[in-house]
Structures are given as C-alpha cells and as structure tokens.
Amino acid sequence: TAMAQPAQESREQWNHQAGFILAAIGSAVGLGNIWRFPGVAYSSGSGAFLIPYLIALLTAGIPILFLDYAIGHRFRAAPPLAFRRMAKWAEPLGWFQTGLLFVIGIYYAAVIAWAMSYFVFSFDLRWGDDPATFFVSEYLQVGDPVVSTTPVWGVLIPMALVWILMLVVLLLGVANGIGKLNMIFIPLLVVIFTALVIRALFLPGALDGLDAFFTPDWAALADPNVWIAAYAQIFFSLSIAFGIMITYASYQRRKANMTSSGLVVAFANSSFELLAGIGVFATLGFMAHQANTQVSELEGLTGPILSFVTFPKVIAEMPGGNIFGMLFFASLVLAGVTSLISIMQGVSASVQEKFSIDRIKAGLIVSILMGAVSLFLFSTTSGLIALDTVDMWSNNIGIVLSAIVMSILTIWIMRRGRELRIHLNAVSTFKVGPWWTVLVGILGPVVLGFMLVQRVITL
C-alpha cells in the first residue's frame, strides 16, 4: 500500500537540534506545569512529594521519553505508521494515541482561549470582587439547560483565534512553523514567568507560602495515592505516551543526539514546574496574609479554579495587580499554545501519512475538523461540564492505558527493546544500558497497572 512506502527523502526536518529541543520543551511545559503541579505537590506531601516525583521521573518519565524518542526516530513516522512499521497489527495503538491527542487538543484550546480572555480582563480587573460567580455565570455562562448549543461569544471568539493560529502554524510546517513558534514563545515564556515569580516573592506573606509548599509531610510517603499522583504528574507533564514525542522525534535528522536532548527536555520541564510551584505558592502566601489566615485554610488551589477564580481574587488585592494578571495569563497562553501545536502536529501527521496526502491538506483537514468539534463542544453554555468529563477520561485513564500497552507491546510482544536501545546508543552520547529495558518493560507496566486499577476503582 501507499502507506508502507512513504516518501522518506521529502520528510520534514527540524532546522537544527535546538529547534527540536525547544519544540519538545514547548510541548512538555504547558498548563499542567502551571496549574496542575503546584496544587498536586502541595496536597501530596508538600516538600516530601519531591521524592516520589523524582523517583517517578527517573524510573518512568525519562525511560518512557526515551522509548518515544527511539520509536519516532527509528521508524520515522507519527504513531499509527510508526507502530505499523514495527508490526502490522500494532497500528491501532498508534490511532489510540492519536485519538487521545484529538480529545486533549479540543479542550486544551478552550482553556487557552479562557486565558486569552483573562489576559484582556486583567487590564481593568473585569472579574470584580466575586471572581467565582464571574467565571461561571458571566464569562462561561454555565447554567440551564445543562446541555445547550447557545454560543457564548466571549469564549467563541478567542477560541476561533486559537484555532486560526494553529492552522497557520501547521501550514507553515515543522521547521518554519512549529520550530519558529517555539523559538520565540519559549524564551518569551521564560522571561515573563521569571518576572512573575520574582514579583510574587516580594509580596508580603510570600515566604509563608513557600513554607507551606516545601515543608515536608513525611507521612504522605506511606500513602500509595501520593506515589500514583507523582507518576501521573510526570506522564502528563512530559507529554509522554501520547505519541507527541514519537512524532517530534521523527523529524530529527538521522544523526541526532537523542538521549542527551531528552535529558535536557526533562530537566527543563521539571525546573519550570518547580519554578511554577514557587511562584504560585508565593502568591497564595500573600493571599493568606491578606485574609489573615494560613495557606492551609485556602481553597481552590489547583486546575481551572486556581487560574480563573483563586488567582483573579489575589490579583485584585495586589498593588499592580493588572500587570501581574497580564504576566500570569500571558504565561498560560504561551505555555498552552506551544503544547497545543505539538498535539496538532501529532494528529495532522497521522492523517497525512495514513492517506498519503501532503501536509498542507492534512493540516487544513485536521485543524478545521478539530476546531469545529472544539468550538461546538466548548464555546456553549455547557462547555465547563463537557470539559471536566473529557479531561477525566483522557488524562486519568487514557494516557495510563496507552503507556502500559505501548511498553508491553514494544518490549514483550514485538521484542524491540534491544533494537531500540542499540538505535539510541548509536546516535547519542548518553548511553542507555540494559536497565532501560527493565524500567520500560517491567517497572513501568507494573506501576502503571497499579495506577490504572486504582483509578478505575475510584471512578
């Protein structure tokens, strides 16, 4: 079939190694780093959480990141074709990952759009003194009937902008679109976010916030849920087992140092995550200080509520809050856009390779289709509820399942462990030993299997 003989010579390539590394960092550093990590760490043992977090990073995060890289770089395709090249029957696993990307992409875009709106609202602190009501009733207009198709223009317009941006960048291609976007957005994000964190550290009460964030609660380490939370955070945060890193690695030149760049990406992602923890908790310390209470008494410390209710509340109380708000929401937008584009490329490349069409056509089809579904589901008055459900299934169940199946299939069924390891070592300066196969083939599936069962039980 046409699919078995792709035009290899014409495969797109990153302009340089830095293009790939920045794009991979862009995918990893996303909403998860800013709104998920700080709250998860805090509620899972604070300072003590760093131990399971680091262990999860070293035993599963980095090894599976290497697996993604090895598959993409060796088989030079997005997930469906990459798995098909390993074994014909394995193609559905690729489509499963592409499907997950589709699902994550359509709601990720909605959250980026909210952050764009809130960037604008920061100018005049539009949310007033009841940000919770503002967010739910005035901005999202959640309400009766629960399911409806009434458009909410304030959400629809920024969402349309996000999708237009995705379309344009996709059409510009891997090197000139995605590479250049990250080349601008990632440094900008680092500058803006660092400014935000420094400002936060000078707020009264900031140190109490850091205290709450870092003071270890050692007893938490005895709780299996804390360990599960650590592995889950690492997976989502590094964008692994979604096929993203397979796709991105497939555009690397044949002689590219894969494992070393993986280490850079993992280190950068975790550093950003820690920085976000510091910034968010310094700000929450200020919030507690203003309310004359303890950080431990505060509510709404994670997810959309942290960003769109709790933060607006603090911002309104802060001298120079408008600027703080703009920095914060700009960070969310930049971090989100660079993750969303990786999702789009994953889906678009899957379609392109399956139907042997050119990337322009694939980019058009995929962004129009995903944009339409995304707008239909999330720009109406039932958007928030749809988002919650989708998020739960894709993140809590889908990704874990994908990681388990991927590692068991590649290592145990297709027996590609040795081949992939030799492949990585042939091009990389950081060599992976047999320990890698053990981590990916045994420890990974065991821990993840445990997670999955736990998740399904607590549904």
Ligand code: PFF
């Ligand atoms: N890693 C991103 C984050 O931390 O927000 C989220 C993400 C991006 C997940 C891309 C999956 C993905 F394919």
